Amino acid sequence: xxxxxxxxxxxxxxxxxxxxxxxxxxxxxxxxxxxxxxxxxxxxxxxxxxxxxxxxxxxxxxxxxxxxxxxxxxxxxxxxxxxxxxxxxxxxxxxxxxxxxxxxxxxxxxxxxxxxxxxxxxxxxxxxxxxxxxxxxxx
Amino acid sequence: xxxxxxxxxxxxxxxxxxxxxxxxxxxxxxxxxxxxxxxxxxxxxxxxxxxxxxxxxxxxxxxxxxxxxxxxxxxxxxxxxxxxxxxxxxxxxxxxxxxxxxxxxxxxxxxxxxxxxxxxxxxxxxxxxxxxxxxxxxx
DNA sequence: TTTATATCTAGGAATGATTATTATATAGAA
DNA sequence: TTCTATATAATAATCATTCCTAGATATAAA
Ligand SMILES: [Mn+2]
Ligand SMILES: [Mn+2]
Ligand SMILES: [Zn+2]
Ligand SMILES: [Zn+2]
Numbered sequence: 001x002x003x004x005x006x007x008x009x010x011x012x013x014x015x016x017x018x019x020x021x022x023x024x025x026x027x028x029x030x031x032x033x034x035x036x037x038x039x040x041x042x043x044x045x046x047x048x049x050x051x052x053x054x055x056x057x058x059x060x061x062x063x064x065x066x067x068x069x070x071x072x073x074x075x076x077x078x079x080x081x082x083x084x085x086x087x088x089x090x091x092x093x094x095x096x097x098x099x100x101x102x103x104x105x106x107x108x109x110x111x112x113x114x115x116x117x118x119x120x121x122x123x124x125x126x127x128x129x130x131x132x133x134x135x136x137x138x139x
Numbered sequence: 140x141x142x143x144x145x146x147x148x149x150x151x152x153x154x155x156x157x158x159x160x161x162x163x164x165x166x167x168x169x170x171x172x173x174x175x176x177x178x179x180x181x182x183x184x185x186x187x188x189x190x191x192x193x194x195x196x197x198x199x200x201x202x203x204x205x206x207x208x209x210x211x212x213x214x215x216x217x218x219x220x221x222x223x224x225x226x227x228x229x230x231x232x233x234x235x236x237x238x239x240x241x242x243x244x245x246x247x248x249x250x251x252x253x254x255x256x257x258x259x260x261x262x263x264x265x266x267x268x269x270x271x272x273x274x275x276x277x278x
Numbered sequence: 279t280t281t282a283t284a285t286c287t288a289g290g291a292a293t294g295a296t297t298a299t300t301a302t303a304t305a306g307a308a
Numbered sequence: 309t310t311c312t313a314t315a316t317a318a319t320a321a322t323c324a325t326t327c328c329t330a331g332a333t334a335t336a337a338a
Binding site for chain 2: 069071074077089091092098100101102103105107108110113114115116117118119120121122123124125126127128129130133
């Protein structure tokens with residue numbers, strides 16, 4: 001898509017088919033994707049794309065502020081389109097990740113604490129998700 | 140130490156020299172230790188201890204509520220003696236981890252959100268620590 | 279349009295923290 | 309002291325992520 005190229009160019013990101021396919025994967029999924037999930041989605045547009053390239057693109061997009069890395073899962077990273085700051089919830093049963101609809105309290109938006117300068121904050125909740133509470137099967 | 144054995148027994152943790160050495164490593168260091176740091180500290184008391192055993196003990200201590208796992212660093216876990224809930228700060232320059240002396244706001248202590256049941260919360264800040272701001276050398 | 283070049287990519291190897299396996303040792307109960 | 313469930317040591321396996329490099333290509337300049 002032409003407009004997607006524009007978005008990347010505005011961020012000084014060199015436009016390549018691989019990068020477009022990664023961007024579109026997030027645009028379509030709208031959730032939290034692992035590197036492997038991005039890889040599989042991108043392959044539909046660019047079959048020859050390599051996983052190493054996906055990692056490289058994810059790193060680049062995060063550096064440019066397009067994506068945000070989430071380390072709530074103890075085994076691997078997830079990525080999402082950067083939007084308003086919000087916390088995340090990880091279900092110990094089904095391992096799904098949810099956005100938490102709770103205002104991020106102002107104290108967390110401070111940019112300094114104990115003399116340290118803060119440039120990012122991540123809030124992670126762990127427990128049992130609503131779906132699993134209702135007896136739904138493990139994914 | 141006899142009293143350390145008592146603490147473990149009360150938690151139904153079988154007392155072994157390896158477990159005592161791991162417990163004492165945290166008792167002495169009082170900070171946030173990686174598995175490898177625990178391993179090296181424990182070796183001073185039990186030279187033949189294996190890294191696998193350290194991981195096994197860390198998992199056991201966490202399950203019994205003695206330790207808490209911290210995944211603020213993107214590469215490896217850290218562990219600390221469980222105490223009052225608090226946030227953590229990770230310096231992008233020196234990679235040190237600091238406790239954050241800021242009250243954990245009450246909204247974060249809720250035990251349910253969006254229909255999910257919460258049993259744990261982790262708050263991670265990232266940025267530049269006070270020491271690095273003052274021009275101290277990278278560790 | 280052609281050219282130049284800085285950057286990107288594919289493929290494969292390497293890394294490193296963590297987990298799994300299994301034979302042996304042992305803490306704690308009887 | 310004997311018994312047995314559990315812990316340990318040593319080692320191999322896992323697996324997400326990073327590193328490496330030769331060749332490809334997007335973009336800016338000519
Ligand atoms: Mn999110
Ligand atoms: Mn702490
Ligand atoms: Zn769930
Ligand atoms: Zn620092």
